[in-house]
Amino acid sequence: MQNFAEELRAALLLILSGDPDMWSIVLLSLRVSLTATVVAAAIGLPLGAILAVTRFPGKQLVVIVVNALMGLPPVVVGLTVYLLLSNSGPLGVLSLLYTPTAMIVAQVLLVLPIVTALTRQIISELDGEYADQLRSLGLSRMQTVPTLLWDGRFQLLTALLAGFGRAVAEVGAVLIVGGNINHVTRVMTTTIALETSKGNLSLALALGVILILIALMVNAAVAATALRAQRFSHA
Amino acid sequence: MRDHVDPLRTDWAEVAAPAVPACRVAVSDLTVTRDRKTLLNIPTLTLEAPGPSVIIGPNGAGKSLLLRLIHGLLPATTGQISLTNPSGGGAVKQAMLFQKPVLLRRSVSGNLGFVLRQQGVPWRDRRARIAALLAQGHLQTRAKQPARSLSGGEQQRLALVRALATGPDLLLLDEPTAPLDPAATREIEDLIRQISASGIKIVMVTHDLGQARRLAAEVVLLHRGQVREQAPTDRFFALPRSTAAQAFLSGDLLR
Numbered sequence: 001m002q003n004f005a006e007e008l009r010a011a012l013l014l015i016l017s018g019d020p021d022m023w024s025i026v027l028l029s030l031r032v033s034l035t036a037t038v039v040a041a042a043i044g045l046p047l048g049a050i051l052a053v054t055r056f057p058g059k060q061l062v063v064i065v066v067n068a069l070m071g072l073p074p075v076v077v078g079l080t081v082y083l084l085l086s087n088s089g090p091l092g093v094l095s096l097l098y099t100p101t102a103m104i105v106a107q108v109l110l111v112l113p114i115v116t117a118l119t120r121q122i123i124s125e126l127d128g129e130y131a132d133q134l135r136s137l138g139l140s141r142m143q144t145v146p147t148l149l150w151d152g153r154f155q156l157l158t159a160l161l162a163g164f165g166r167a168v169a170e171v172g173a174v175l176i177v178g179g180n181i182n183h184v185t186r187v188m189t190t191t192i193a194l195e196t197s198k199g200n201l202s203l204a205l206a207l208g209v210i211l212i213l214i215a216l217m218v219n220a221a222v223a224a225t226a227l228r229a230q231r232f233s234h235a
Numbered sequence: 236m237r238d239h240v241d242p243l244r245t246d247w248a249e250v251a252a253p254a255v256p257a258c259r260v261a262v263s264d265l266t267v268t269r270d271r272k273t274l275l276n277i278p279t280l281t282l283e284a285p286g287p288s289v290i291i292g293p294n295g296a297g298k299s300l301l302l303r304l305i306h307g308l309l310p311a312t313t314g315q316i317s318l319t320n321p322s323g324g325g326a327v328k329q330a331m332l333f334q335k336p337v338l339l340r341r342s343v344s345g346n347l348g349f350v351l352r353q354q355g356v357p358w359r360d361r362r363a364r365i366a367a368l369l370a371q372g373h374l375q376t377r378a379k380q381p382a383r384s385l386s387g388g389e390q391q392r393l394a395l396v397r398a399l400a401t402g403p404d405l406l407l408l409d410e411p412t413a414p415l416d417p418a419a420t421r422e423i424e425d426l427i428r429q430i431s432a433s434g435i436k437i438v439m440v441t442h443d444l445g446q447a448r449r450l451a452a453e454v455v456l457l458h459r460g461q462v463r464e465q466a467p468t469d470r471f472f473a474l475p476r477s478t479a480a481q482a483f484l485s486g487d488l489l490r
Binding site (some may be wrong): 007075129130131132136137138139147150152153229231232233 | 306308330331334337339341349352353381383384401449
């Protein structure tokens with residue numbers, strides 16, 4: 001236990017000292033996961049909303065598949081993206097393997113089903129309430145999509161934060177496609193895994209503390225959003 | 236015991252002088268059947284009174300269903316509903332107010348601005364239009380508040396002026412005051428009177444016989460999906476001709 005206390009003390013000192021190497025890892029983590037979340041949002045929000053308001057044969061099946069993909073194992077995504085981007089793979093010519101871009105691609109694939117499935121659920125519920133009124137006001141089904149997305153904005157933000165939380169905490173996919181290269185593709189989770197196995201526990205712990213702080217901030221943001229949402233949706 | 240619709244059509248020119256010609260709703264051979272049950276069966280019904288036409292009847296009589304059919308939210312099994320402007324000018328624009336107002340999760344002005352934008356009102360004209368609508372609904376002080384934080388009466392007033400923002404010829408109201416207290420009900424009724432006087436045809440469903448008496452130019456009694464009586468308000472309450480209307484007014488009409 002004494003060992004743990006010492007390591008924790010060293011870790012906190014490391015955080016406070018503003019070690020540039022450590023912070024560059026944190027920043028890369030945030031950059032990769034935030035970019036992945038933004039890209040997933042740009043695709044998943046409209047996709048989920050359209051899935052919610054349209055009817056087509058096989059829709060139920062699509063919904064089930066998207067919901068199931070929420071639990072996609074990161075290592076499987078990493079492996080798939082690796083196979084696509086490796087030199088002998090179909091997208092090998094792009095030379096993206098072991099770059100932050102490859103990590104973003106992998107995380108987009110992880111976050112997209114979460115954003116799409118949660119968006120469909122949120123918009124579907126809102127549509128149940130709004131459908132007659134919006135039709136009465138002369139909107140076609142597709143025209144209702146932007147309105148529903150805007151009116152569901154607070155809940156949808158929660159969905160995006162959930163997606164970001166998954167991306168930033170994930171290790172399997174970024175490790176496989178990023179390669180954990182120092183100063184290039186090393187992010188918080190992969191560094192923790194590596195430094196722990198090397199015995200450099202203070203750096204691993206420091207990053208662990210920061211990761212938990214980020215998780216706390218994300219949850220605080222969710223709670224604040226929920227409060228604001230209540231103000232607007234209070235019926 | 237089969238009541239029949241009073242075949243004598245009312246000559247509205249004798250009963251009341253129409254202020255502004257309002258639009259006319261004509262229903263013919265209308266039936267709605269779900270799961271082999273006939274929910275609505277109206278061989279013919281014309282709503283052309285110069286004031287509000289108020290539809291009353293017990294729960295499950297098909298009142299809301301009729302409004303939704305007129306509004307085009309539901310398809311009829313058979314029959315037709317035609318809407319005509321007496322002036323002959325273009326298609327009839329209609330708006331509907333639902334039992335529970337569906338306000339967008341935006342500010343009060345935001346709710347009005349949304350409809351105006353939807354109607355193609357240019358951006359620079361919207362502010363003035365919003366201000367006028369707020370004034371009409373006595374909601375000037377609420378403009379920036381989230382719409383859903385308003386009181387029940389205020390919400391329904393907002394929903395009402397928002398419906399007006401679409402510039403309707405026909406306004407359908409589905410129990411607009413059902414959950415409101417007497418003061419809020421009165422405010423809504425005043426607003427409905429103003430709207431009717433401005434030449435917009437109102438077709439309204441209510442459970443409140445007092446409200447029907449106060450607002451209606453004519454009353455239509457629906458029972459089990461059929462029109463049992465249609466009459467000018469005074470006559471309906473003074474001399475109901477159908478046994479269904481007599482029973483309904485004395486509180487004896489069961490489902």
